[in-house]
Amino acid sequence: MCGIVAYIGGQEAYPIILKGLKRLEYRGYDSAGIALIDETSLNLYKRAGKVSVLEDFVKTCNSRGSIGIGHTRWATHGEPNDVNAHPHFSGDQKMAIIHNGIIENYDTIKEELLSRGHTFHSDTDTEVLIHLIEDIQKSEKVDLVEAVRIALNSVHGAYAIVVISKDNPNRLIAARKSSPLVVGIGKDEFFLASDATPIVEYTKEVVYLDDEEIAIVERGEDLKIIDISKKEITPYVQELELHLEALEKGGYEHFMLKEIHEQPRSIYDCFRGRLNASEGMVNLGGITDYETKMKNANRIIMVACGTSWHACLVGEYLFEDLARIPVEVEYASEFRYRNPIINEGDIVIAISQSGETADTLAALELAKKKGATILGICNVVGSSISRITDAGSYTHAGPEIGVASTKAFTAQVTVLTLMALRIAKRKGTLPESKYRSLLNELESIPEKVKKVLDQNEKIQFISEVYKDAENALYLGRGITFPVALEGALKLKEISYIHAEGYPAAEMKHGPIALIDENMPVFVIATKGTSYEKVVSNIQEVKARKGKIIAIVTEGDTQVKEMADHFIEIPDTNENLVPLLATIPLQLLSYHVAVMRGCNVDQPRNLAKSVTVE
Ligand code: AGP
Secondary structure (H helix, E strand, O other), X not given: OOEEEEEEOOOOHHHHHHHHHHHHHHHOOOEEEEEEEEOOEEEEEEEEOOHHHHHHHHOOOOOOOOEEEEEEEOOOOOOOOOOOOOOEEOXXXXXXXXXXXXXXXXXXXXXXXXXXXXXXXXXXHHHHHHHHHHHHHHHHOOOHHHHHXXXXXXXXXXXXXXXXXXXXXXXXXXXXXXXXXEEEEOOOOEXXXXXXXXXXXXXXXXXXXXXXXXXXXXXXXXXXXXXXXXXXXXXXXXXXXXXXXXXXXXXXXXXXXXXXXXXXXXXXXXXXXXEEHHHOEEOOHHHHHHHHHHHOOOEEEEEEOHHHHHHHXXXXXXXXHHHOOOEEEEEHHHHOOOOOOOOOOEEEEEXXXXXXXXXXXXXXXXXXXXXXXXXXXXXXXXXXXXXXXOEEEEOOXXXXXXXXXXXXXXXXXXXXXXHHHHHHHHHOOOOHHHHHHHHHHHHHHHHHHHXXXXXXXXXXXXXXXXXXXXXXXXXXXXXXXXXHHHHHHHHHHHHOOEEEEEEHHXXXXXXXXXXXXXXXXXXXXXXXXOXXXXXXXXXXXXXXXXXXXXXXXXXXXXXXXXXXXXXXXXXXXXHHHHHHHHHHHHHHHHHHHHHOOOOOOOOOOOOOOOOOO
């Protein structure tokens, strides 16, 4: 989950790379570094801390050069410090490398290189890789491209790398396997990065490298690609759909707040062209060819991590309730290692905002190997998961920069709702009247989200009351249980308050022992089949002096009387409540984190895309 950026062309490389690193900081930010070739000198600077620390340091250095590489790190091997930061030099300091991924067999390679006289300064697998490339180049007397190719044939694991050499200041060599790498093609210049965000302001022409491909990027030449068996690959140039303004904060204090407020638009964009309530139409073009398979599936397995896993749980309720298809939801990290039973008739759906989460990718690869049909629901176009699946649907939520996922979650739930409705319609498991009312209600959700967002000030006031809590409980029942989990995850990952989500009825099986006057309990108590049961659970908490903050349906009277605080959301069909009930919990976690002085967009220890195990 690091960020890599590189440039070669007619401009000064440093400003471009520095800006690119800032755009990628959400991918990891415990150290950063840059290497530049100025005529024949290879200058390398790196510092623990955020990109701004590197920027301050480089002010006193030679930052000239029209070719360079940059890296912002989330540590996997070796603690975050100056020495372990990337780039890393080869032994003779003629080459430098940046790397996103993990070389699984680096220790055996390191031992071999040590026996051949190499010395290392860092604890990283990346430094081993550049020494291996250097060793091959010298011992086999081959060109750098060939040395890189041979080296990549002997490493196991994941990589997105860029290598530069002062012996050839007119060429970058890049390669990828399981970690993303995009090449932007400008006019007599090239931009490389982990994703398109550092590239989009310079060019819309991009090539997404595929696994085990090596890009040879030379000044004045067309992009050349070979695979690690030396086969020439024709670059597939695509037009970027990304727009620069989508990457800016647009006047909001944090990306997270911007993205929370974007949800009326992102939910609309998610169903635009896919939903027409007046015509009773739901259509997801990306899965048309697989609808019959889905309709006849014995089982749907959903795999994901984190917030996306919570979206899968909502999907389980939707598919089972509307389309009557058994659904199993799996943590991808568990699924990939427990030798799961996957049958031919199974459909495996992966949900991932980034489309690069290593565990989710690995779970999909396992399912594919076992013969399942694999589908994807991703937000990043061209991401690895979107490219290995048989089919899928993009969420079209726009770039999500804040590490805490918000608009991606509601977009994922929207796609899952559309999918469940489409398959239910095809299967005939849903009465026409209910089908049509759900379509109409779904079309009204963006306006209803706006009404929830209008309560921002009230939610801010409640946040002030509970910002110093040390623990918190989130309760929901039925389709709002996953919302309780999501609300708890939001609070803990950005405000560092320990929070747990629970099915409300589970309280009496243990967690109720935690209840006292210091425990805020956030309860989704919206109108629905289990409303009365939730009221009883609230009474159980109140009887033990617990503080109740309830999410209720507009017009509710009963829970409002019982709660210490309440937030009203517009009435909607029970199947669609997650799309509205999540919003107050996102805002609440945001305001608590800001009041606690936490780094909302880049919380400690986290990264936006977990591309390593
Ligand atoms: C959620 O706020 C976190 N950022 C994290 O749990 C995230 O949802 C998880 O890492 C999965 O990421 P993905 O959706 O990109 O696969």
